[in-house]
Amino acid sequence: MxxxxxxxxxxxxxxxxxxxxxxxxxxxxxxxxxxxxxxxxxxxxxxxxxxxxxxxxxxxxxxxxxxxxxxxxxxxxxxxxxxxxxxxxxxxxxxxxxxxxxxxxxxxxxxxxxxxxxxxxxDVKRDIALLPYSSGTTGRPKGVALSNFNLAVNVTQTQDGGLMPIEHGVKQLALLPLFHMYGLLMCGNIGVRSGWTMSILPAFDPVEFLETIQNDKIELMHIVPPLVVFLAKHPLVDNYDLTSIKSIFSAAAPLGRDTAELLAKRLPWVDTIRQGYGMTEMSPVSHLDSDQPTMGSVGVLVSNTEAKFLDPESHEEIEVTPGQVGELCIRGPQVMLGYLNRPEETDATMTSDGFLRTGDVGHMDEKNHLFIHDRLKELIKVKGLQVAPTELEDHLISHPSVSDAAVIARYDEFAGELPKAYVVKTAGASETEENIREWLNGLHAKHKHLCEVEFIDAIPKNPSGKILRRLLRDKEKASQAEKAASL
CATH class of the missing domain: 3.40.50.980 (Rossmann fold)
Known part of the structure; x- marks a missing residue:
């Protein structure tokens, strides 16, 4: 005060x-x-x-x-x-x-x-309390206007529905950046409200990260998928006692079933490995998994929240049936007031009946668990058939010689687009690019086959763990232009 x-x-x-x-x-x-x-x-x-x-x-x-x-x-x-x-x-x-x-x-x-x-x-419902900025993956970052009501109600939705522990004194790792809505909600708002004991780290350092978990006996971690991959595959992990961890929660980017299962196998004492889904524009949560998670799912709707799906091509509303793929739209009290001073972009994001278009494509199963496939604009179109990069990335990361991967679209004169993978090899791996390509193609239908695998030192990502595909697309375009110039 x-x-x-x-x-x-x-x-x-x-x-x-x-x-x-x-x-x-x-x-x-x-x-x-x-x-x-x-x-x-x-x-x-x-x-x-x-x-x-x-x-x-x-x-x-x-x-x-x-x-x-x-x-x-x-x-x-x-x-x-x-x-x-x-x-x-x-x-x-x-x-x-x-x-x-x-x-x-x-x-x-x-x-x-x-x-x-x-x-x-x-005015807790109309005055702008917080103005975080969207990631800017399409165009310049935009100010997302959130009210006190947006923020407070999302804490209640997240916690009081039994989807997040409320026990006082839980030892939580606060590594998520607090400027980001995921970190602010879980470490700032919910952590403070619940009286959790937080070990705050300013940035990720592998040794400091593992030492903090071991020495502070961390029980609860909110992390992003790249850290799940680190815990599941990095050899350093075996040097530390991480048996205090009871629950791991991953969000901010898709976490595939294969990666989650790798982590569960390596850290079998962890009671739950869960996911959630949200956006800055939703304060940020719309979906959370329960304490009995469905691997690969981001969970079910939080309280007082509605969902509908639009056809990715026509943008018309479609019936929500198990397995039906569409663009997810959300309506609820946690949805933003709008983009700051950008009425046209606000109107383009909100439907006439008050739903927020997330730009993410996914489906629900028969128990209303949501599975996110990919960003609408990042789907690869091979002869008119849709290929989700995250599906291929999840399988690639499960390969013992792969520590990280990203898939983008390469232009093709006959197919329109073909998937290409950038891969970071694990230390000491001897697999060739062609070996990995052939292995992955053997797991998928023909339209999902990789046209190429290229080794790279690191996959570019933003602070919340989302792959910066535009940088890889620029790299690929430059490579193709160089090849064309040499002909």
Whole structure:
């Protein structure tokens, strides 16, 4: 409350103004966020890995006039300042306080009097409390306007339906980035509400990650699929005692059945390996698996949420029957207010009857478990037949010589498109690209056969673990152009 009081009274920020947060995970992150929102100021969270240009873009687009920033990132902010439309009014710094600093310091503001917290008239359903930015995989990132009601109701949907533990004192690993909605919900909102004991890591380091699990006896982990692959396949894992882990929850990108089963086999003492599904635009959760998960599924709808499916080609609504594939659409109280200052993009994302078009293609089984196939725009069309890259990637990762993989479409004059795989080999693997291609093709129908496997050092991904296929598509186009020029 002290920070909220200082933001309102000392800094003069009022309801409707915007304050940015630029910091890696740290103890101060959640108190800063709550302090901003409790006095009606909108918080916008930035990726600490952003370049100066990306920082400037979000500060300008969100119209943020002040920022709370970690001391380690001050140089990047300084480099961004020439691109700002207007100078920042206040810069509040988290970290050690140097002498003769021109900035305000978090510790000073947080040490003030919290008893005089102002009474601010907040419309919890309509006022923008949080303004995270979408990943920007299509076009520039967009501000996603979320209300206090959106955020609070999604905590209730996620936890009170029995889909997430509520026991006080559960030891949780807080590695997910708190600027991202998945990390904010599970580690910030639910973790704080439940009184979990959180071990906070600012970034992923293999040794620190495993040592923290072992030494702090972590029981609950919310992670992303690349970390599931790490735990399932990396040789370092065998050097640590991870038997304290009771539950692993994966989200933010699809986790295939084969990968989940590999992890279950390697860590047999883990009671549950579950998935969930959501988007920033849904605050973020719409689906969660139960404590008796269906491998490969992202679970069932959370409470007070509706789903429907659209035909991927005609975009007309289709009947929801087991196995019927379509674009998932969601309606519920957790769905965003809209994109900031982008009414046309908001209208294109929302249907006339209030459903959010997710852009993800999937199906439900007879028990209403949802299975995500892929992004609508990332499906590969081979002679008119759809191929989901994630299906092929999941099988590739199950191969002992493959530590990571990504599949994209390559243009083909006769088939339209053909799937091509980029593969990261495990250390010491002797398999050739052709060996792996032939092995995978033997598992699938002809239209899903890979035209090529190319070894690569690392698969490019965003902070939430989603594959940045556009970078691989650009790499493939450049390769094809080079080949054409040499003919």
């Amino acid at each position: 002290s920070l909220g009081t200082a933001i309102y009274n000392d800094l003069g920020m009022k309801k409707g103004s915007v304050m940015a947060i630029l910091s890696p995970n740290c103890l101060e992150y959640v108190p800063v966020l709550y302090g901003i929102m409790m006095v009606g100021v909108t918080a916008t969270t930035l990726n600490p890995g952003y370049t100066p240009g990306e920082i400037a873009y979000q500060l300008n687009d969100s119209k943020a006039d002040s920022i709370v920033i970690h001391a380690a990132l001050l140089d990047n902010l300084k480099k961004a300042e020439p691109e700002l439309i207007k100078p920042l009014k206040h810069v509040v710094v988290i970290g050690d306080k140097p002498e003769n600093s021109e900035h305000l310091w978090y510790d000073d503001l947080a040490a003030g009097d919290g008893e005089s917290l102002p009474k601010v008239d907040i």
